[in-house]
Amino acid sequence: MDKKTAIEKIKKCLALAKSANEHEAAAALRQAQALMEKFGVEDDDILMSEVCKDHVKAGAKAKPVQWESWLAVTVAKAFGCEIVFTRSLSAGYWLFIGCGPAPEIATYAYKVLLRQLKKARAEYQKRECKRLIPASRIRRSDLFCEGWVNAVSSKIAKFAGSQRNTEALKAYMTKECADLESLATRDRQAGKSLRGGDDGAHYAGWKSGKNAQLNHGIGGAADTTLSLGHTPQLS
Structure with missing residues (x-):
């Protein structure tokens, strides 16, 4: 044994x-x-046995953009997980740490929402950023994404309804992640004043994020599509 x-x-x-x-x-x-x-x-070993992990590839090897970090943190919190950014020689990863099926479900939710966000970002760029120089196009697109995540974050916690095993996660994080450093993200708005149209980009992202959807169910569970913006269960 x-x-x-x-x-x-x-x-x-x-x-x-x-x-x-x-x-x-x-x-x-x-x-x-x-x-x-x-x-x-020891007692903590028994607590830690409840903890499991799942991961998903990040958009950057070392320094993800701020809106991506916000989305990962929002999803982790909603599903009762801790979130850690880790990297290998070739890529960066978001590591969801939680109990039971929580990390797997959080990873699923993150992938679904990120896919929808990237699609919405591309459509916004095509529709609103045709005449902008590259720097302005990136700035407006990032503001759009930040607005999108803000809209989703206000709804996703009610959708998730996860219970957090605080003691088990505390024991795990204390023993396995004691030396973690604060993650430095790329804030491409830092030090820049908002210009004409920037507020509109954030609001457009917020409106788009209200229409984000998740499937309430994973694996063998029933997959019922719920709108994060217009579903009675989330009001």
Whole structure:
């Protein structure tokens, strides 16, 4: 038996220790304590066994744009996850850390929303940015994206309805992510004053984001399409 297997057995013993049968409960607790001592298992190890991870490729290797970071943080928070930006030699990744199916669902939601946002951004550029120089086109498009994320963030938490296992995540983050540094994102608006049309770009993004959609269900669950802007359940 390795440590991982021992932890699963300890968890079962601790569950039995809650039995109404005093003898059964006492025996289960003794077995759990014996296994913990034998395999060097601590209370935090048991808590951390509830934590799992899922990841999705980011749009940058080292410094993602600000609106992308906002979207990742918004989704993680809504589904009861912690979010970490990590990178390999070839790419950057958003790592969703949570309990049960939460990281998988958060990753799914992020991919769906990012795909819709990129499509909306492209349509906005084609419709509104034809005559702009490249720098202005990027600035307006980023403002559009920020407005889009703002609209989604006000609705997605109600859609998710996830419960956060605070103790398990705290134990995991303390042990595994203690040395994390603050993520420096690319804010292409930093130090720049808004110009004519910039406010309109943000508002156009906000209006577009109100029409974003997610499927309420993943895997074997029923896939019911819900609008984040016009669904009664989210009002």
